[in-house]
Amino acid sequence: MTAIDPRALRDAFGCFMTGVTVVTTVDGAGNPLGFTANSFSSVSLDPPLLLVSIANKSANLDAFSTGRGFAVNILSERQKDVSATFARPVADRFSAVAWRRGPVGAPLLDGVSAWFDCTLEQAIPAGDHTILLGRIGAFEDSAHPGLGYYRGAYITPAATAAQLPTGPDVVLSAIIELPGQVLLVDDGRGGLSVPMARVGRAGVRAALDGLFARLRIEAEPGSVYAVYEDAAVGAQHLALRCPLAAPCTPAEGAFVELSPGGLTDVTDPALLSMLQRLAEETRMGNYGTYFGTHQHGRVKRNAEGQTR
């Protein structure tokens, strides 16, 4: 066996796509501390445990490994700058973000995809890092899509949307969401549907922007929820989740509950089954993406830890 080159190993670790988090705690004087980390992993549901590793050379190692606890803030796709701030040696990283103390006590950042506020269960020395094992005392997730990290670069669902198929045969369905609700519009055939648009040559992002402008809403493209072909009409369907940051009144349609009662007027069977899956997955907090045809396909579960 040849000796392992740490730099080559770091590059190889970078082939694994991860989310990006900011791990926070408070020091003895109550000052907030935090650093960017992608070593986060879920560990156990019962008891609720997670882990993240911190470099032993961190000036804040003591505060994190001997303190009462810490929080893991899963950054949303709009928070690349927050990731950069908490990865640089800046004097006061918290002056650039809005934050508050969590129920267990660690700082929680505004606008994150999810947060987990933990007590420190164990600090386990592990090579040049220390594993912080946390017991989750409180958590919350939101509709904001998470920020991804792959081979040293940030990945956002919005950037991914820009690379999706284009052309007149691609029909885009926008699942515009508020927590537990989805926007439905008149489908022109006496029923309801999610807002749709033909993609055209300008691409998915342009089609979505046109749709958002028509509805007079401010939304962001989130994750791909379904990709399927409808051979009967020769179209490829692409459904994207588009979470809204705040309630609004759209120029068309209305928000309905993601429940059997709210979806009764959805007449297209493929759309209805997609929205029923969304209702179920929202309840379970575990999402997948459908690939297939109008009638048959399979749901690929998102990687563990990616809950949107």
Ligand SMILES: Cc1cc2nc3c(=O)[nH]c(=O)nc-3n(C[C@H](O)[C@H](O)[C@H](O)COP(=O)(O)O)c2cc1C
């Ligand atoms: C995407 C990304 C992921 C990172 N993941 C970790 C990590 O898991 N653990 C860690 O100790 N540092 C990680 N770092 C590096 C720290 O954020 C960086 O060294 C920071 O300056 C440490 O701050 P501190 O010295 O104040 O603790 C990561 C940086 C980036 C950009």
